[in-house]
Amino acid sequence: MRKLKFHETRLLRKVNLTKWKSTNTEREQIVCGKYNITERDDYLKYNKLAGKIKKLALALAKLKDSDEFKVRVGKKLINVCHSIGFIKEKKLVDCSKITVSDICNRRLSVLLKKLKMVENIKDASIFTEHGHVKVGHRIIN
Structure with missing residues (x-):
C-alpha cells in the first residue's frame, strides 16, 4: 500500500478502521422503525438492558425455591419491572421474557x-x- 498523503493522514487520524460496530440487523431495523428510534445507541442500550434482566431472571430461576437470596432478589426484580411497566403480572417467568419492544412501549x-x-x-x-x-x-x- 502506498504511503498516505498529509491531508489523508489528517482525515484518518481519529478513525479506527479495525474496530467498528456490527451492521444493522433486520430485527433492529423493524423495532427502530416501529418505535421511531433515531439513535442506534438507544436500541443497543435497550437490548443490553433486556439481556441483563433476562440473564438475572434465568439465573434466579435455576436456584431452589427455598433459597433466601432467590426470594429477596426475585421480589425486587419483579417489583421494579412491574412498577416500570415492563411486565403486566408479577411473575419471574415474565421477567425472563422481556424484549426490546417491551422497553420501547414505555x-x-x-x-x-x-x-x-x-x-x-x-x-x-x-x-x-x-x-x-x-x-x-x-x-x-
Whole structure:
C-alpha cells in the first residue's frame, strides 16, 4: 500500500478502521422503525438492558425455591419491572421474557400514541423533541 498523503493522514487520524460496530440487523431495523428510534445507541442500550434482566431472571430461576437470596432478589426484580411497566403480572417467568419492544412501549412517544394525543409515534417524538410536552411542571425535550 502506498504511503498516505498529509491531508489523508489528517482525515484518518481519529478513525479506527479495525474496530467498528456490527451492521444493522433486520430485527433492529423493524423495532427502530416501529418505535421511531433515531439513535442506534438507544436500541443497543435497550437490548443490553433486556439481556441483563433476562440473564438475572434465568439465573434466579435455576436456584431452589427455598433459597433466601432467590426470594429477596426475585421480589425486587419483579417489583421494579412491574412498577416500570415492563411486565403486566408479577411473575419471574415474565421477567425472563422481556424484549426490546417491551422497553420501547414505555417511551414517552409511544405513551402519547396510546393515550390518543397524537396520531402516530413519529408525530409524538417530534412534539417531544420540540418541547411541546409537559409532564407535571417539567417540559420534556
